[in-house]
Amino acid sequence: MKTFIKRVSLAIVVLFIFLQISRGNISLPEIFSDNMVLQQKSDVIIWGWAKTGEKIVIKADWMDTEVTTQGSTQGTWKISIKTPGAGGPLNIRIKGQNEIVLKNVLIGEVWLCSGQSNMEMSAQWGINNGEEEIKNADYPEIRLFTVNTSTSLYPQDHLAGKWSVCTSDEMRTFSAIGYFFARKLNKELGIPVGVINSSWGGTPAEAWMPEEVIQKNNFLKEAAAKQKPVPWGPVEPARIYNAMISPLIPFRIAGVLWYQGEANTINAYAYKEMLSELIKSWRNHWGYDFPFYFAQIAPYKYGNPFEGVEVRDAQRRVLEVPNTGMAVLSDLCDTLNIHPKNKQDAALRLANIALNRYYKKAIPEDSGPLFKAMTIDKNKAIISFDYSEGLHGAGDKLTCFEIAGADKVFYPGEAKIKDQKVIVTSKKVKLPVAVRFAWRNTAIPNLFNGANLPASCFITE
Secondary structure (H helix, E strand, C coil), rough: HHHHHHHHHHHHHHHHHHHHHHHHCCEEECCCCCCEEEECCCEEEEEEEECCCCEEEEEECCCCCEEEECCCCHHHHEEEEECCCCEEEEEEEEECCEEEEEEEEEEEEEEEECCCCCCCEEHHHHCCCHHHHHCCCEEEEEEEEEEECCCCCCCCCCCCCCEEEEEEHHHHCEEEEHHHHHHHHHHHCCEEEEEEEECCCCCCHHCCHHHHHCCCCHHHHHCCCCCCCEEECCCCCCCHHHHHHHHHCCCCEEEEECCCCHHHHHHHHHHHHHHHHHHHHHHHHHCCCCCCCEECCCCCCCCEEEECHHHHHHHHCCCCCCCCCEECCCCCCEEEEEECCHHHHHHHHHHHHHHHHHHHCCCCCCCEEEEEEEEECCCCCEEEEECCCHHHHHHCCCCEEECCCCCCEEEEEEEEEEEEEEEECCCCCCCCCCEEECCCCCCCCCCCCCCCCCCCCEEEE
């Protein structure tokens, strides 16, 4: 019933816009509204609907001269304008037969947050120190836009949502990850930040991808077919992309934050290619290679003992895609709760990746140790890592390392750190050929670097 009501509401919005166009009135998609943030120092596209041939004039407070375009034969229009450096509030006037004035607009940084329930999870869900965070969430330079959940068989032009100034009431129901990320950027950069939250709990990556990407790839098509219907949301390819991502394109964003993967344990073997293709397809439709930073799903007691760690390892391997970054969260979780409550540190790790790599701030280390290579020295497997400066173990000894010989039977390994590398041995393995680390759904390892960021799980095969 809830979905039906939303679809009826969207149909009413579309009908209203059609009636406006038929009378010659210009209109805008919902992503353009009072209180919004536009990406600074960019060529920003503004688009909408109007009567064929209707002249549209745009004049923003920062522009010396107005710019014009006209309605196409399809009743649409779009125009590119240049934005200045961060600032505001400002107004934008868009005039045809009617006039629209967008008020209280800020210029700054815009990030899109997407994924499933851990991205959707708000402060009022019960995050750590939630009530105190809500009480203190008064940031007029942070603006929030939540996309209402919706599905469609075909790509849509409209979605339901609006920009809001960040207050306690607005932050309460907004993505906690998105809010804490924006707060960190706002404090470090000293400029406005806009966050668009388009997420839906329990949904797989397939539903967030353009359908043609899966239909043209037999491997992904077969993997997507393994998804089973669930009562809380769509699992079919493109159903959410069409309704909750496509209408945002080409709104200019700085980058994407992604927290998803729990719903892909059923086809974890395909997740590396699935997420890689999702990233490539979004960048292709937006028309530029924005940064894409994601949270590795946390340890949790899934049914199969390896399906969760297989997704986590797939996420690690997605880092082969250029301009990506991953926050490891294995030390922030409760293996009996699929929704870790420490959203502050999760967001901080994503923010530090953005600050270091995109904004070129001097963050000493923005990632936990990542498997780099293995060499064999007699009965020893020597593991080297990226981001290994200050490599150390928490506790009396390193845990979660396993080692195997040619028979591929893994035994618990004795692991020691030497020269920023880990040496793994076992009395049961004379000639090692493989090592795996934290290779269980619920494994919480104790290997960290000097920034106290945890190492990602891996397998050397």
